[in-house]
Amino acid sequence: MSNETKKQIAKAAPNRWLVFCILTFSGGIAFKLSSMKDMFYVPMQEFMGLSNTQIGAALSVYGIVQTIGLIAGIYICDIISKKYMIGGSLIGIGVVGFYIATFPGYYGFLLAFGVLAILGEVTYWPVLLKAIRLLGDEKTQGRMFGFLEMGRGVVDVIVASSALAVFRAMGEGAAALRGGFIFLSVVTMVAGVLCLIFVPHDEKCVGEDGKEVNKAEAAFSGMMQALKSVDIWAVSLNGFVVYCIYCGLTYFIPFLNKIYMLPATAVGMYGIVNQYGLKMIGGPVGGFMSDKVHKSAAKHIRVGFVVCIVAMAVFLMIPHEALGQKGMWMLGAVCTLTFGAIVFTMRAVFFAPMDEVKVPREITGAAMSMASLIIYLPNTFAYVMYGNFLDRFPGMTGFRIVFSVMIGWAVVGVGVSTFLIRRIKKHQKNA
Template sequence: MDSKKHSFKRWIMLSILCLGGGIIYQLPFLRFAYYIPMQKALGLTNMQIGNLSSVYGIVAMICYFPGGWLADRFSCRKMLAFSFVATGLGGFYFSTFPSYRMCIILHAFWGCVTIFTYWAALIKAVRMLGDSSEQGRLYGLLEGGRGLVSTLAGLAILNVFAKMGQDTYGLAWVINLYAGLSIIVGILTWFVLEDSEKEENPSSVLKDTILVVKDPRVWLIALIIFTTYSVYCGQTYLTPYVTTVYGASVAIGALLGIIRSYVLQMAGGATSGFIADKIGSSAKVLFVGYIMLIICLAIFIILPGNKALLPIVIVNMLVLGFVDYGMRGIYFATVDEVKISISVAGAAVGFASFIGYIPDAFIYTLMGNWLDKYPGQLGYKYIFIFLFVMEVIGLIVSMLLLRLIKKNSYHTSGEDFSIDK
């Protein structure tokens, strides 16, 4: 009976983490769905809105690694609850449509509370919900659950926006609803999530940093994130690709964008997680995933710009998205598979995230430049070739990771990444 109660509470905790994960980033990325209303309400130029994104991105990138160290020393429950509430309070202020300067400060603040006190704590909290045999499914369900929450909340709040006039007043409602939901999730997190058994970790920041940076397992995980996330970023250009090169209508392009962004996130993340647990290795699933991504990208590279090939392009696009979201859903499960100790898991996740999400800093500028410099299909070919090379690198990295796991028998010996090594 106690076992059933524990299992039920564990799934409730995972559900809350999924709920929070689908809500917390809606405010910093509000421009994705409400660009024009946001621009009008704040009276900002396109460059100024771009600057808000840049400030958020820069602060977020800086915060990944120290956020991991923080997660190793403080309660994940308290850090997550604080992050949700702080993000929501920032949202209530944002709904007053402050000055450009204050918007810059607010986005820097969001960069801190959605990464520094949140990201590594989230990954560590999910890891603590189950043993090694369940990591793939837990992280996969987190990815799928985030997609489901983002979809349902987005559609519901969009309906409110439409009913409230689709203007500044309606946008204020949107912001306040997301802010309120974030705070509610914070309260639920505080009362429902459990703290892990306290682990003593008296080592210094410098010592943990040196240990993490020197460990090849962390670097391999970081490169897996980097190469997988590169494809995720590159998917942004698939919608204009099918419309400009293959003649798909704008409506079809938008529909494919929605399916790619939400439906595939839900399906891919959950599926890969269950497969990883079934075969007992997330690293093996990643290896197969890289092979599939390489095939999909090769198809994009060799296909001519014949409009009759649109159905093939659409199928290939959906397969690519499904596989990539599946890989995103489980790459943090490898932290447990290589037996990195829970006492420094936050630092490892923080450093791997810092390296892995670097594409955010350059890839959109790089690919946008290619599309401007080489109009038509040629610009997209450069994008696909770049991603193809990234996935070949990823395949090699996944092979090295599997070899490292086998060589050192991390999955059977129980050797941990100890702070004393």
């Protein structure tokens, strides 16, 4: 990091935590409309006339547009200032929310989800990660990203609960569903306005001759630099493996239900803890362990892979079916949540090594877009793969295969993270 960059970070220190809080607030809100099914699945079917297939198709459109869009994002995320990209995207998401509140037809609904994917996953999320990285230095990256995850989890709970409260207060009818959508839209737009006010502009791109560089040219150069960078590929593949394991956490719910006979009333509670509770705990713990204990997010993730291998291997040796017949579901819940917590500490910081491998700050947008594309790629195949194992091999056999595959990913992860750590050491020697 140059002395000039260090001076700029130090100068921004008094208000960087305010900016960080606003960015975190926006991060917990930005995807609430695209995940409206989590809150309003049944009302959407009843009042919008959507079938299970149609809602699933909208989610598929979202995923397809996200994947294609992130390829373009490698180029566009460094062209426009992060202030406008983040703020404008959030306001745009709010506008789409108002459109959805009109209860458009099926094809209008598909179009809305396609636009939400562009605004949320392409022009917002990588730029948010870029902004978070630029707020700190190498020594604080783990905590920055860790607290981002924790803060998003807190906002997730508050906003989702508030939207449901609006829905109930308005009578749980069609008007109430519109009210819930409008509430989410307004809150998202408020976050966008706050970002437009408080998030700083990007630094000017200056060439070796001291003259300002054309942003389009700089962005194209940054895109090519990112695609050719072994370091960015290493960070991305490291996160990719973490995410493959993370996708497997979803199947702890049917595991507890079918093998441990988890009571129906406890399924919802377990899901909340698994989705939000672990995010709030894993974020700060992962950040602290990365910055203070292991002194490196990459090293923390490698330790996490090793712990995952050992923990899941021991877990597979437990006589689950016998314990399930005795009604000892609490034991199963504690074991799976503990494993999930380990994965969440890794997930919280898998973007943090960008600073450790000295990715130039001026191409952070391209780097984060490329990393997002690769890291979240398991969404396109992991759930289908795990689900297929469970369908083809019913009972405990299927779950053993799923858990064994998760161990396999962790073994691959140890190799990838070791390679990444070697790259980091190489940069440290050359610094």
